Amino acid sequence: MKSIRNVAIIAHVDHGKTTLVDKILHEAKLFRSNQQINELILDNNDLERERGITILSKNVSVTYKDVKINIIDTPGHADFGGEVERVLKMADGVILLVDAFEGPMPQTRFVLSKALSLGLKPIVVVNKVDKENCRPDEVHEAVFDLMFNLEATEEQLEFETLYGSSKNGWMSHDYKQPTDTITPLLDTILEKIPAAPQPEGIPQFQITSLDYSSFVGRIAIGRVYQGSLKEGDFMGLCKSDGTVKKVRIKELHVFEGLGKLRAEEVKAGDICAVTGIEDFEIGDTLTDFENPEEMPRIAIDEPTMNMLFTINNSPFFGKEGKFVTSRHIRDRLFKETEKNLALRVQEGESEDKFIVFGRGILHLAVLIETMRREGYELQVGQPQVIYREIDGQRCEPIEQLVIDLPEEVSGKAIELVSQRKGEMKVMEPKGDMVHLEFEIPSRGLIGLRNNVLTATGGEAVMNHRFKSYEPYKGEIPERSSGSIISMEQGPCTAYALDKLQDRGIFFVEPGDVLYNGQVIGEHSKGSDIVVNVQKGKKLTNVRAAGSDKEAKLAPKKVFSLEEALEYIQKDEYVEITPQTIRLRKIILDENQRKRAAAKI
Template identity: 65%
Template sequence: TSLDYSSFTGRIAIGRLQRGLLKEGQQITLVKRNGTQVKSKIKELYTFEGLGRIKVDQVATGDICAVVGLEGFEIGDTIADFEAPQALKTIAIDEPTMSMLFTINDSPFFGQDGKYVTSRHIKERLEKELEKNLALRVEETDSADKFMVFGRGVLHLSVLIETMRREGYEVQIGQPQVIIKEIDGVKCEPVEHLTIDLPEEVSGKAVEMVAIRKGEMIGMESKGDRMICEFQIPSRGIIGLRNQLLTATAGEAIMAHRFLEYQPMKGDIPQRQNGSLVSMENGKAIPYSIDKLQERGRFFIDPGEDIYEGQVIGENSRGDDMTINVTKTKKLSNVRSAGADDKAKIVPAIKFSLEEALEYIQKDEYVEVTPKYIRLRKIYLKEVDRKRNK
């Protein structure tokens, strides 16, 4: 039912023994999903205790164990008797519903705080992840620096990205895209079964939010002072929903979703309305400039932070992108003016978590992920290139 990977022993099969005994060195038959049978031998057996594994000689019925030494097995295969093999019912693996573009970090700040920055490093790390991550798929693109990574949703892929950044990788991630299939000539998108558990008094707000995102309610049940609401919602509608729900319910909502099926496209889902504030220059963000530009929108950077041309440093209060210069210092003169000694009052910057950043960006933006920073940037850093590309 699960698998692990060790660089010493290779792939490790994990599952529960339904009947009989398993012994170290035992000859067995591996029954594949398609019914073919492969003779094999168990090298080592482990059981689980706490967070670790303990080596054992044999495993009894009902135990969950890890088996080392089998080659070429997949999830849903059966380890059966050597002479009279019988296959257990196979289990289905959810297919990926979302894709993201992983690319090398080519911003002006690349390599400043990460150890692994080249495309070879990223490719090897993604291949290693495939060994133990079931619902993950990786495809190469026409560029050697870019990889399409398919997963079960924003959370699934952001766990991988967070693990990579903690290991010292630097990557840039494109906007999450839902995988759309054509079934019998009709464009179809993945639909998920969504369950939200939240306080009764804010349940109306949740229903309204899901309805805007083309979700349909299929059930509502009250348990004490909480409501459990069930919906069918397109995977597109789930992108960005969790953060909005948590804000609306003061952090009380508990949300879970799983893939249901592909259904015909549900139409447009409202996206982010506001444009971005984009830096015009490389340099340090000056408090004086930020103070003077505050009515233009909300900032994502602190005063004194290093920024580069093309970095998204805030959200515009209007719908289009705007290029601004926050590296300008105050011009000093020897004449005192009336407003000379006004204090700069700067609103605290908005800091995104990794998931929030992935859900926030638009088509023409990347999230730059390094061990210490999460930055948003335009794909084309120079304004001339952005206009030409438009």
């Protein structure tokens, strides 16, 4: 029986985690010498590649010196925190990867605290030591301080540190002496990470994540903690309500390289995928049906935000998308809940409306972006935070917000966060930057990133993570500017836009085809304004001096999907089609809007 090491990789977004896994796979000679492969092998979803973030945790395994190493890639972004905790349950040790310039970041802290509390042994890798201005020694100190503050044990504090550059494919115990290989890291894993225990006894397999295949349905992924699983065996599935259901294992697969390998039997200590079980949840235990031994359940993060999803009913519906009906959207959303665990879907007041609950705007934006790429058309409303009643008090989600920015613009950022009920907890220098930490209500974060980046000339780096539910902090002022709304349907003209430039910033340019009720700009005053941008210049046969000057237009403001979701007001929707993102009023007709406003 091969010895097994189960190791999870923890890192902040963009510190080089997925690149490091690439290099380990190369080192283990998983690919033929003539095989063409891409970079970032694990980020196999287009969105992950574009955004440069890992969204879903994944498993790969390599064999090194006859030891099987299961590598578990974890998401670094707090909106996907639900993934992280469960994944760490499968590991016996963690590799903490930190950037040699940036040092440990807030999300690193979040995942590391979970790993330390589970008693996992860390190995620290200080990555990107080939970058200019890097400070490996200071970063090493910062990691030690962080672990100390997170109440790591004596044993955990005696961690091994390696330095290197994943991109250039080397690791070393001393950054002043680069090597040309990544093997020092693999040797350290074998030496420092304990081998997975392989106890005999009644089988115990806990489901920590799941996959979905259109051929076999839902696939349970987890670790065998005790005994062994065999193909074709009848087992007991311990459910959350205390019942034990009889199920049969159809197929077993272990992770081998980047793929899966069919196995007749999987012994304790290994990670595997089980097909053939129906109706299971995360945290369920697969064990003996006659003498069930259930494992402690895993808690899953509750959603903190919800958003209304509805069909696209704008005048331009169905022009670009393949899937436009409520049945299409319903099926797609419920299919997503089978593998996206922090997501919940609830039917709305009418059959074409759905309330979707998620962990944050990024979590929901990734789902919307995936749907539009698949050919869906839909509209979504303003994100709303979820309030809870705790001990008779109305409570709301509070986030920990960290901003790193140049000192000369820090005052503006502090002012913007304070206006949104943010409380400053830490302010300290970090190299030539200032490091600020706040506690702020989740609803205060909606639209904040845009404002802070504008006020600081794009130099602020912002990160936030969910902290806890705390008593309601009071009203937060809404967006101070109103909307500019199109009065007619048809293409807008440069002449009309030129005449209206002093009214605000526009999101459209000449030639864009608009409809009545579409939000086409931001009004410089607090009220909404309806304008006609379709009218052209009246032509006469009399030439007047100066009347033919060319229109000089400011470039239009372009929104990303997250920015659009953060920007809209309560009475607006974001219309999303495979090719366009438009903002619009929920009630398109101006007179009906006025009547509705009068009733409120």
